[in-house]
Amino acid sequence: MITLDEVDHRLIRSLARDATQSAGALGRHLGLSQPATWRRIKRLEEAGILRGKRLRLNREALGFGVTVFLGVKLATKGRVSLEDFERAVSAIPEVQTVEHVLGLYDYRLRVVARDLADFERVLRRRIMTLPGAGAVEANVLLSEERLTGPLGL
Structure with a gap:
């Protein structure tokens, strides 16, 4: 370091x-x-402190007006490997981030959609059909604020 x-x-x-x-x-x-x-x-x-540059897209200007944070609990941990689930969910274009978390849910996903009907389609046809997908909880993003500066430096 x-x-x-x-x-x-x-x-x-x-x-x-x-x-x-x-x-x-x-x-x-x-x-x-x-x-x-x-x-x-x-x-x-x-030193690995700076890791690339990232382009921030305006999702609304591109037609994606809804962002949903989705908690996913795997139904059968013993039968489906975490890697299989992660690989499958990462292939869904509407899923922006996949986070393996500790707590009530196994994964936290950030999903974008054109509107709520489009989100329902993504949820039913893509996410709920994934290997091992069990209970889900959705939280619709109302607004987002960015903290100034990285890590309080």
Whole structure:
């Protein structure tokens, strides 16, 4: 594990806000040269602290107006492997995230759909037909706020 200084923390916060910034622009903001900034970014990537850049799509603009968090309890843990379920559920395009969790449910899924009727179709025809799918609980997302900065840095 590498030691992070205040400049590293400021760099991480800047990249979390906008990962498309050039090393030169970041360096000007941080009071560093472009090469020094680039070396810090590479060091953070090599240490596994920075893991790629992610594009955030506007789901509503693409026609997906409903997001549902779905808790899924596997019906027969002994008969269906977790890997089989994960592989099958990950192949469903509407399923944005698959999280194996501890608690009442075995998995937490983030599912997008065009509307509630479309979600019902995805649930009935795709998710409930998966190997081992048992009880489910759906929570419809009403609004979403993003916390500023990564991990409170």
